[in-house]
Amino acid sequence: MKKSTLKLLACGLVLTTFALTVSCSSDDNKNTDPVNPVTDGRWITVAGALMQTAPGDGNGGTKVYSVSKQDAKNPEFSIDVYEKGTPVQSSRTARLQSSVDGSTLFNITYTGANGGEFMTYKVNGAANFTQSGTTVSIAQYAGTSPRWVKLFDGDKTGVAVNVTAPVIVQDANNAYKYTRGTATVLAVDLQNILISGFKQYEIALSAEEELKGHHIFRLDAPTLNKAGNKLIIGTWMRKTNPATGENEATFERLGSKSIVVDYPSLANPQVITSTVGFGDTSGYRSFNSFVGTDGNIYQATQRDAKNGSYILKINQSNQYDNSYNFSLDTALGVKGSYIDAWRYAGNGIAYAVYTHDGANGQGFVARLDLNAKTAKKVEGIAYDADLDFGQYQGFVVDGNELYIAVTPVGKEGNIYVIDIPTGAVTKGAKLLNKAGNHYIGVF
């Protein structure tokens, strides 16, 4: 008797879950509006990084080529950015961003004689890109290898950040006091190609943290909050050994930190600290946090070898929501997960490119559900031992579709188009490659 009740209960649970799932998806199906706005006739620009001396180093410069959405989705169509593309200004991998409608590329050159120079390219299809007549240099404020992203404010503003080389300060008795650099936060007017504002300040941690040698080494990946009155800036932490003055290779990490500054004044820096995640919040070469549909900011972490990457939540009061605990290791069932780049795709869904311990640096794509705190490796993509998303920068989100470029170093690959509501993967245009090179994104 008892048994059958249990069976019935289990059966009921399964059915309920099923019904819920069905009702959920039927909800989506009923709602014919796409998750994100659609731009008709949007260009899809692919960018490829060239090797310099070692395969995959991406230091030989960057080339771009643009195709229509139809061509990008067509697996019979081939794109060869290295033979047919146009080089963009940069002696190493360019730091590219694109306007939401794909009509403009924003570029800041990275290192070299003209490092730190901002310019735009009008996308005209194929290899036809028109460089803006004016360029501006942010090098005096943010250096020749600046870290920057554009804000999601209608493509009006880009924000670059920098920290000067942190310096050890001792007290009157020559005892270690703290290590600090001077931070710069700078706004670029993307439309008029001008620097529109900047601030420079030292950012202190708590006295206790500083005395142990913790300090902010770099800033990166600023994000504008929903209210549009604060910027949340990711940090990259380092630790000095207070006894020897040397930087420590391994150390016990503090809770993940971000800097919150007023916007648009860029003033009043405040440090916020998570008790959930311990990794850096800087990302690498592209966005690392996004305002979700629910108005909260979701932020990825890196470089926490012990716990792997987390997705952290910053609420609309601009504080970490420590009740939100989303470990990628737990969700994916791996150890030492590491998010190289990711992109919010609407309705609590995001896509991340990542690697993990034991994968020999191989990259994978995961679908993340930020509300359910679940993640799943995306199947239907041709994974390869030489696939490495370490320098990956660009996803395109257009309507219900997310575009991603997948090429192992030195091998052919494809654009993949993922249907955001269902997660269905479609193989798109073929990406022709050359030995040592890899594609770093779609824009």
Place this chain on the structure above:
Amino acid sequence: MRFIAFVFLFVHLSVWSQKGNVTGKVTFSSNETAFGASILVLGTQKFAVADNNGEFEIKGLSYGEYTLEISSFEAKTKTVKFHLNRPSHNINIALEKTNDPKILKEVLVQKTTVKKEIMEKGFSVNVIETQEAAKRNIQTNDLLSQSAGVRVRQNGGLGSSVNYNLNGMSGNSIRIFIDGIPISTYGSSFNLNSIPPALIERIEVYKGVIPAHLADDALGGAINLILKKGAKNSLSASVSYGSFNTVQSNFNTTYRDKSGFTLKGSGFYNYSDNDYEVWGKFVYNILPNGRYNYVRAKRFNDAYRSYGGRVEAGFTDVKWADTFLIGFNVSDDFNEIQHGQSMTKPYKGRFSEADAQVISVNYAKKDFIVKGLEFTVNSVFSQRNEVVNDTVRWNYNWFGEKALGLYGDPILSPTGAQQGARTIQHLDSKIFSTRGGLNYTLNDNHKIVFSSMLYTFGRNQFDELSPLESSFLPTRNLFKNVLSLAYELEAFDSKLRTNIFGKRYEQQTEQRDPSIITENGQNKYIEVISKNTTSFYGYGIATSYFVVPKVMASLSAEKAIRLPSENEIFGNPGENLTGNNSLKPEQSDNLNVGLRFGPYKIDNHKFTVGGSGFWRNSKDKIVRQFSNRLNEALQTSPAVNLGNAQSIGYEAALEYSYNSKLFVSMNMSKFNSLFKDKYDNNGNILPYYNQQLPNEPYFTVNGNVQYNFKNIVQKNSELNLYYNFGYVGEFYTTWLEIDKTTAQFPHDLGLSYTFPGKKFIVSFDAKNITDEQVYDNFAVQKPGRAFYMKLNYIINKF
């Protein structure tokens, strides 16, 4: 191998044929001895110079008919025929004295002797003579860059940092020596920027294949400066002034009394503001909103000052020593640094200071213990210090003003100071370097050369601005020993010369890392010592053959190496470089082949033409291991043996003179430096395989014309006019071939006037007369049009 067997076969033949010596005495008709007259056996490469008593000896001539050509600057050239049919033949020759001293010819005769001897050994070598340049407003680096196959890449004007490229090889693979001692012993204050040509006897540039006596791990080539050696009583001094407030002065004196006691002294002082104008694509002031304002501006943080002195005392030409000199050398320099790798960010207040104190002992003796054994030893101890100072925290524009930000305030520099973090970095080094040589001449045909070079280097560094960190920086010691053995052979009346050599390199490095450990709750200071030893063998050959008396073919080849540097072995935390003690040396197979015709004389025309081809194939190049997810804050990566490269090319030189009045010389060099890493991990051919490396000038042409007038204003005076150009072909600066430099073609003019009595020489030089923008490095402009005036004073006998 077959070639060597062939060589030995013929050696035997020539050794078996009967041989004799010619001795004699050369006098002027007045019975005055003809000191310095040269005696050449026509049709062979044998020659001798008459000594103080007018006597000479030429050994090892096969029996037969010969003609001697005797020339002296004080007499008419004479030829004498004789038949050699006994072991020793004595000839006395009387020359007819002329009243018209041909100073220039004397210079030429002396030139050919040393230069010829080096050139004819079969190495690919430039011998640069400084005699003419010393009178003019020419720097040592200018002289080098005018010679074939040498590209000097300087980051601006006088005193700025220099990189040398020899036949496509550069950087760490080129070693520079002063009298065979590595130049690092003398520090940055005594280098090719500061030593004036007047203190240099000659410069030897060995390309690819390095003779045994210069033993060092010079993978791509070596530049050896021979300082003035003369033991005649003389005094010379000069001072030059010109554009950009440039002063260059020096003196050099030698005194020798009859007992052989010799005292030598020399000194130099150089100063320049280097405030030349720069303009163009890379020279702009950045407005507060980020826009550019292109300007023409004078460099404002580029002054350079160096001075140094050298005293040597001892004995020369005495029974127990040909040379025994103890020397003391001090030098000091101050160098402002205007910018880094490109001109786009001007610096203010960044400078370096260096000084060195060097003690040296020199001993040389021919017929040491036994006849035919020559012993030389040169020991040098130096203490050198260097400070790099960069503490100014603001950005500056090209007008030397603080760059202002959007709100009218100065902007803090994004790195903390001008180039990087704020620093007052001290580097103190103690170096002991010894070069010893034993040459044993078995007979005229066989010679054995043994050479040993020891180099020990200890370094301490600290940063005044981070005292805590500095007290925990490692101490580095390096010990290097290179042994080489060479066998030199001359055969067929000196038509064939061959030099086979082997070298053994050994390097030990030691690092002491201070650290703190906690034991029973107590902090304890300990030192962790790590050591490393690398040893390696190399070998090579150089050979020349006179097909006919005026046509020389040469070939040289070497398996050359470069030992890994201490940073590459132990790592450098400042550069996030971790140690790798299994690093092998870089290796390169180098080959040169050459052909030289001349000198031919047709009436008053005299010319020499030569050309050579070269090939360098280097592997196991030491490069930084690449990692994508490299966390620059925490993780580090080691250096590994990975890269391959190849350089292949040719050079040619032409020398022409007319009636000892017009002298023309030209040379050109063209090479391809190719990327030789062929496959990626999956066996696919890399896109840049076999492509030209970007940012390397690869086509250059240099030309010089000199015209000599005699008795032009005053009787017994001399006027020389000079013209010189240096053409550098265009080249791409990146792999993507977006940016290309323009071809460069600057011209220089000069004149020098020697007053009657030969004591005073005045010279005037105009450089880059068309005020062209010239670059050695991409985006770094060198000085434009400039004028210099120089006064030389020389007394040769007192």
